[in-house]
Amino acid sequence: MIPILRNQAAVEVKQLSKVYGSGATAFTALRDVDMRVEPGEFIMLEGPSGSGKTTLLSILGCVLSPTAGEVRLFGENVSASKDSQLPQLRLSYIGFVFQGHNLVASLSARENVMLVLQLRGWSVRAARQEAEYLLDQVGLPGKADSKPRDLSGGQRQRVAIARALAGGPPLILADEPTAALDAENGLKVTEILRQLAREQGRTVVVVTHDNRIFHLADRILHIEDGRMREAKP
Template sequence: MSLVHLADVHKEYRLGATSVHAVRGVSLEIREGELVSIVGPSGCGKTTILNMIGCIDRPTRGTVRFDGQDVGHLSDSQAAQMRLRSIGFVFQSFNLVPVLSVRENIALPMVLAGASKRERRETTDHLMDAVGLTEFAAHKPGELSGGQRQRVAIARALVNSPRLVIADEPTANLDSETGGDVLDVMRRLNRDEGVTFIFSTHDEKILRYAGRIVKLRDGVVEGVDGEQPECT
């Protein structure tokens, strides 16, 4: 079964008398274990699509299914539970808490989910190792480079063992080499731990990191590169 399924999804933003038709009939399927990239220029609708998949926003028309469930009609609290339990987010601007250490930042969603102290320690140990930040456990975000901060954000996105990690332009604030390193971390976690990733970018140079590439332009899918894996 597909993990994410979009069927003829539209999103219209109303701004007073005018409206912006940001997404215009997108259909898309993502299977568990995939690493998919949504690529296109600024304003083409990448964030809008990721927000609908991530239960942050709802489609105006069409259906968005997550794990078989129509998430376009969840209540606000159901959507919040879905985000906390099933989806990890990585943002362009990292969004770390400056006064917390690397370990505490990574553990934060586990605190919200009510995990025990021992579970938190085991999971953060494992994830800091997986993203190469063990020696920075006690550092604050301000003491880290951009690439290291984004690796903290990736680890934080994974702590509650989400079904899907959504990364919206995770490399936009990084130089291309550091951005490549961050995508390498995602690719390794995808390959070794089976984490399903969907990330967006406007940078065509980093396309080689994705298993499948969805090209978006003006709110429609212009083309898809790469095979969708067979259903197993």
């Protein structure tokens, strides 16, 4: 677990810009974005398609590099990191929950979670025990041996959350986690993420356009045309 220092932001973004392409075909996805998220906060990023939400999440997740500006995660300037350093930064800081689950179809729920733990250096035995604990934590007792094809959409997303928690990353990033779920399951999945923030001090940033879950956020940040402003929950 990354040490969390008093008065240190979990996420701090300053004058962040991202431009794709160059010359006449250049497209500016983010424009001078400033953002600060405290440890344990549950934040939602919302805005129309093409507004820059997923680009921002990808930069916070050390998947994309910004064109300009600075990104700090728990005090470390990750925007200055080399491409070769990004995989280790992701393993150290970040758990991802993807819109389409991104589970390995041939692996069981347990094995999908174990995979991340083993990448983080856990032994097979310890990874197995932790994976089963995490699956219980997200409400999937008895489903450890199930393959993704045997699980409902809501259950697959819960496996994805368990995988994101594997190894104790302090920052959880979720990209449209309720997009493929009905209202009931979408609410349940979002409540799990909020509980992680409130009870375990994880910082959770969710990209969404699902107004059914806005009331669960500590804060809502609106992005449009690459610019950010704060909205009311």
